[in-house]
Amino acid sequence: MASDNPVITITPDDLPLHCSGPQHETWNGHPRVFLPIQSHGDAECPYCGAHYHLDGELPHHHY
Structure with missing residues (x-):
């Protein structure tokens, strides 16, 4: 993935991963979007x- 933005490192505690514009104030960010991600992935x-x-x-989920 090519991007001019710095990499934001998250941990499993930060899941589910969502973005609403990390470089913006809350009031002018984009709509919240949930992003799929794999272990040690991007x-x-x-x-x-x-x-x-x-x-x-x-995390492993048990059903």
């Missing part, structure tokens, strides 16, 4: 191009 916001990296493993 995701890029389609609105603002923010680049996220998950540092860790996705």
